[in-house]
Amino acid sequence: MTTVNEVSGPSRLAQPGEGFSAEEVQLAARNHGLPLEALRYDVTPVGLHYLLTHYDIPETEPGTHTLTIDGRVDHAVVFDLAELRRRPCATQRVTMECAGNGRALLEPRPVSQPWLVEAVGTAEWTGTPLAPLLRDAGLSPEAVDVLFTGADHGVERGVEQDYQRSLPVPEALREDVLLAYEMNGAPLLPQHGSPLRLVVPGWYGMAHVKWLHRIEVLDHAFDGYQNAVAYRVRQHPDDPGVPVTRIEPRALVQPPGFPDFMSRTRAVRPGTVPLTGRAWSGHAPVTVVEVTVDAGLSWEPATLDPAPDGPGAGTEWAWRRWRYDWVAAPGRYTLSARATDASGRTQPVEQPWNRGGFANNLVQRVEVVVLAG
Amino acid sequence: MTTVNEVSGPSRLAQPGEGFSAEEVQLAARNHGLPLEALRYDVTPVGLHYLLTHYDIPETEPGTHTLTIDGRVDHAVVFDLAELRRRPCATQRVTMECAGNGRALLEPRPVSQPWLVEAVGTAEWTGTPLAPLLRDAGLSPEAVDVLFTGADHGVERGVEQDYQRSLPVPEALREDVLLAYEMNGAPLLPQHGSPLRLVVPGWYGMAHVKWLHRIEVLDHAFDGYQNAVAYRVRQHPDDPGVPVTRIEPRALVQPPGFPDFMSRTRAVRPGTVPLTGRAWSGHAPVTVVEVTVDAGLSWEPATLDPAPDGPGAGTEWAWRRWRYDWVAAPGRYTLSARATDASGRTQPVEQPWNRGGFANNLVQRVEVVVLAG
Numbered sequence: 201m202t203t204v205n206e207v208s209g210p211s212r213l214a215q216p217g218e219g220f221s222a223e224e225v226q227l228a229a230r231n232h233g234l235p236l237e238a239l240r241y242d243v244t245p246v247g248l249h250y251l252l253t254h255y256d257i258p259e260t261e262p263g264t265h266t267l268t269i270d271g272r273v274d275h276a277v278v279f280d281l282a283e284l285r286r287r288p289c290a291t292q293r294v295t296m297e298c299a300g301n302g303r304a305l306l307e308p309r310p311v312s313q314p315w316l317v318e319a320v321g322t323a324e325w326t327g328t329p330l331a332p333l334l335r336d337a338g339l340s341p342e343a344v345d346v347l348f349t350g351a352d353h354g355v356e357r358g359v360e361q362d363y364q365r366s367l368p369v370p371e372a373l374r375e376d377v378l379l380a381y382e383m384n385g386a387p388l389l390p391q392h393g394s395p396l397r398l399v400v401p402g403w404y405g406m407a408h409v410k411w412l413h414r415i416e417v418l419d420h421a422f423d424g425y426q427n428a429v430a431y432r433v434r435q436h437p438d439d440p441g442v443p444v445t446r447i448e449p450r451a452l453v454q455p456p457g458f459p460d461f462m463s464r465t466r467a468v469r470p471g472t473v474p475l476t477g478r479a480w481s482g483h484a485p486v487t488v489v490e491v492t493v494d495a496g497l498s499w500e501p502a503t504l505d506p507a508p509d510g511p512g513a514g515t516e517w518a519w520r521r522w523r524y525d526w527v528a529a530p531g532r533y534t535l536s537a538r539a540t541d542a543s544g545r546t547q548p549v550e551q552p553w554n555r556g557g558f559a560n561n562l563v564q565r566v567e568v569v570v571l572a573g
Numbered sequence: 574m575t576t577v578n579e580v581s582g583p584s585r586l587a588q589p590g591e592g593f594s595a596e597e598v599q600l601a602a603r604n605h606g607l608p609l610e611a612l613r614y615d616v617t618p619v620g621l622h623y624l625l626t627h628y629d630i631p632e633t634e635p636g637t638h639t640l641t642i643d644g645r646v647d648h649a650v651v652f653d654l655a656e657l658r659r660r661p662c663a664t665q666r667v668t669m670e671c672a673g674n675g676r677a678l679l680e681p682r683p684v685s686q687p688w689l690v691e692a693v694g695t696a697e698w699t700g701t702p703l704a705p706l707l708r709d710a711g712l713s714p715e716a717v718d719v720l721f722t723g724a725d726h727g728v729e730r731g732v733e734q735d736y737q738r739s740l741p742v743p744e745a746l747r748e749d750v751l752l753a754y755e756m757n758g759a760p761l762l763p764q765h766g767s768p769l770r771l772v773v774p775g776w777y778g779m780a781h782v783k784w785l786h787r788i789e790v791l792d793h794a795f796d797g798y799q800n801a802v803a804y805r806v807r808q809h810p811d812d813p814g815v816p817v818t819r820i821e822p823r824a825l826v827q828p829p830g831f832p833d834f835m836s837r838t839r840a841v842r843p844g845t846v847p848l849t850g851r852a853w854s855g856h857a858p859v860t861v862v863e864v865t866v867d868a869g870l871s872w873e874p875a876t877l878d879p880a881p882d883g884p885g886a887g888t889e890w891a892w893r894r895w896r897y898d899w900v901a902a903p904g905r906y907t908l909s910a911r912a913t914d915a916s917g918r919t920q921p922v923e924q925p926w927n928r929g930g931f932a933n934n935l936v937q938r939v940e941v942v943v944l945a946g
Binding site for chain 1 (some may be wrong): 575577579580581582591592593594595596597598599600601602603604605606607608609610613618619620621622624627628629630632655677684685687688689690691694726727729730735750762763764765828830831832833834835837838839840890903904905942943945
């Protein structure tokens, strides 16, 4: 018998000192992060935004694509793209981060997509708000979860599936949740969910279902693979865990100077080095960014830029730039930045481990050599 | 003394059985290949084209960017973008491949950007032909090489440099070599060389200098890092080697069915499976594509589509689609396709090893499980 079980291996942790596998590198070659110098852009240019595709990018057709809203609603409805575009339109600037960002730095390392720190990007998403659509369809009083189904199809751990994720009803009814058909002012690209995707500002990327074609209102909590098996913070395989939801605070340093091709170690000229980067959180606005240039022995406050202008730029769910002037003398340094948000969450300097490598916001380390003058 | 030598390690080969290093994964996370399902598109959508950046994507400004042509010419000239856009304009559809494609499959493995088979893409490049610019500047009779300098700056193996590559004069004077300012009908994106790059149809990616700001005509062969040290096919460190130039023939299979997330092994329903993919060569048009479904025991001819229509589509330097109908019964299979071009070059089924992992066109292997019916 040849079944889908044969295409999947079990989940596992790397052994101590075990190098990355060809499977991990294969995922890294097709998915990609933000090149860190692209932290310079308020809005990430097309093609530089991080991208994770669970299965294949499906072949969709904007002209015939439809969205069905059904399940526990008073009247099921079907929309085509033209109908959705005639509804009220909103633009949100949103920083999106993969829930697995930081996984490859963990010890022991969960074997999956091997992100270091770069699985992030900020885009301006334009679409129609979800909440009025749900209200128009008439949510049943028994409604518990809203289930979103994409056109992407594959296997994970032996489970054949269309990609599906649910949101609890109160989250689905937030006024800033969008059904987006444009990114940065242009129709969605195939890899970002063309022609329609969900955008849930503040949540990790797994919630922003791409290639969206069905929204089903459920009278129970969705227990499918992506909610109940994957994307849970657990300490051991039998731990039921807690769901991965909102983005933990993180700051990144835009690496100064110029890099070595292979090591990415930075060479920097001595003198005043204007350090900058971005910081974000999906829980609450970032209130403090601190910088260390001595590998964490001492931390100094950075300056936060005002929230930027532009369409959707007022949202609290887009990253903000920080700045810190470093007076650099020749030598070797390890730079980090650390974000704290208005909810009091801050980034750890020791790793917060979990078995899936999710929601990990250990501070980044940037290796720098300041050259002799 | 802190010097740029401190940011670089020596070149090396992985030990037998050595897993991939964090440095290799770090490169894989920022550079990216073509997700193989994107072989479905004649022209690769923005963001899916492979991308390799040696250093950082530099910050350039289209409004003030200039191109200088100097060296062994009768009169040095400086152009801004508006002036280049007023010159004759041409569009070429070109398949571009990284010279290091396939490196990560080699035994022993050269430790560098770990491409498997996906470092490829096809774009429509629009710009002004280079040859008339050089003729207008007046090439000296002593001209030997034409040197192209980009705005990207970094270190490789201890050598601090702007990215520079030369072409021999006869290649630089080919009528199809472009100074491109558009990709797929839009201004170049930052990561693809905004606002100006060189496009040398048929050559590996290292020749297509991005962020181009200077063209210098030399009376000698350029002996800088990227021509004399990197991008040479050599068998041992002291081998002077031969330069990497044109793209060796390659066919890729668009993986059929649907994938497992982690292993990327394909699950396929039994019956007639229309296999398809692309084939290209930088030496001469592809004339034959063969397919094996039994790991190379037997090869059957595929059908080549006619060359596609569209602007620049008539060029011989764009990939062509091939098709093969596979009658698939349940079981495990390894699929490959093999391209042969009009120069008689064909893909090897045993690895052609060299120390840099360049110009490697070993046939791809796609693992497939055909499910029980």
